[in-house]
Amino acid sequence: MIPSIHHGGDMQAVKAQYPHVQEEWLDLSTGLSPFVYPWQEKIAAVDLYEASSKLPQTSLIDACGEAWALYLGIKDRTDWLLTAGSQAIINILPRLLPEYQAVIPVPNYGEHARVWSRSARPAIMLEREVLKSFEYGDQQVVFLTSPNNPDGYIWSKETIWKMAEQLKEKRGYLLLDEAFADVAFSHSIAAENIPDNMILLRSFGKFFGLAGVRLGYAKLPAGLKGKAQAILGPWSVNGLAALIAFKALRDDRWIEDTRTALSKGAVKLKTILKASGFEIIGGTDLFCLGYHKDTNRLTEQLNGSAIHVRRFEEYPNWIRFGIPASEEEFNRLREALYVR
Structure with missing residues (x-):
């Protein structure tokens, strides 16, 4: 049998694991752009x-x-x-x-x-x-x-x-x-x-x-x-x-504007993660990979705030974050990570 792999993005399964969390979930578990082509x-x-x-x-x-x-x-x-x-x-x-x-x-x-x-x-x-x-x-x-x-x-x-x-x-x-x-x-x-x-x-x-x-x-x-x-x-x-x-x-205009927005978002995301104690070990303008010695606590902390991130079984100290789409979403992440 081909082994299964846990991918991000399955929000119905995540919600079922945390039925007590009533907030609308913010999915940062994938490397997808948050800016969807309209x-x-x-x-x-x-x-x-x-x-x-x-x-x-x-x-x-x-x-x-x-x-x-x-x-x-x-x-x-x-x-x-x-x-x-x-x-x-x-x-x-x-x-x-x-x-x-x-x-x-x-x-x-x-x-x-x-x-x-x-x-x-x-x-x-x-x-x-x-x-x-x-x-x-x-x-x-x-x-x-x-x-x-x-x-x-x-x-x-x-x-x-x-x-x-x-x-x-x-x-x-x-x-x-x-x-x-x-x-x-x-x-x-x-x-x-x-x-x-x-x-x-x-x-x-x-x-x-x-x-x-x-x-x-x-x-x-x-x-x-x-x-x-x-x-x-x-x-x-x-x-x-x-x-x-x-x-x-x-759609050249949309493509150019989106590249600019993603680049700015990636910089902002790294700043937040560094302020919360993460070591940035990689990423692109679509996601950021951080290392932290206490990822289990942080994951539960994020889940409690209805924020889903990507973990890696083979690298337990890694968490990958997608780019939030708006200042409101960035603020939710700051609050969940206790970053002022």
Whole structure:
């Protein structure tokens, strides 16, 4: 059985655990932007009806892919595939590469290890610094997340190119998960000449605050793209998601304003956490990771104030905080942490 992973965001389960808490909950447990793209205001009702009442139209899926390519600066989108979230590709990778062994640096997004737990060759889990000097074996696929989840670590482009070249010599692949790269755009390699043994994943929902839309964009080597399409089957992306993303990805003013708001919010969040005794050990403009010697007490303190945060079983002294959306929410966090 594939082990389950506790993710943030399941507020109904949290409320059931704390039935005595009567306040409206503030969910800071995910790395999602608190600024949700207002698609209901931006798209005509007739277009929303059309996209949701008919089967996904090829022309709309293509238009969404073109909008994403323009947003990322991609010149040739031949090997790019629109998917129902980047998780859709993560889930099928063991089927795309059945003879391959996963090499996963830790910490990392937990789903990469989870989906490989039933593969023919057990995954190799190793510390990030060890990976940098690791000697690759034959037919291995290395998983990098940049910025990393949960600590925001960014892999240098020089290291990425070097790893891809070394893996190619061993018939290996490099997967680069750029789910949080919308707030670290200068570090993204999406617009560059990506090696033909690299898989690159992008996520729509995090920056645009629309995780429920379930949309991703994946660059796959030519030999894998066809296999992926066959496994995912027809209509793997719904029409409403494609329409919303098409509109959002072309909304330059909203994107610029949101990046500014997130950057300011991240600075404010770090200031609050430092004042409450946290050591800041990483983050992005979408979340902040803090270390504290008394995280159990603090978590209960926050839960008592109806604030949900992200804990990590393997790192008990870590707490990850998402960005509050307003001054009112920042004040709730200050009060819960006893910060004046």
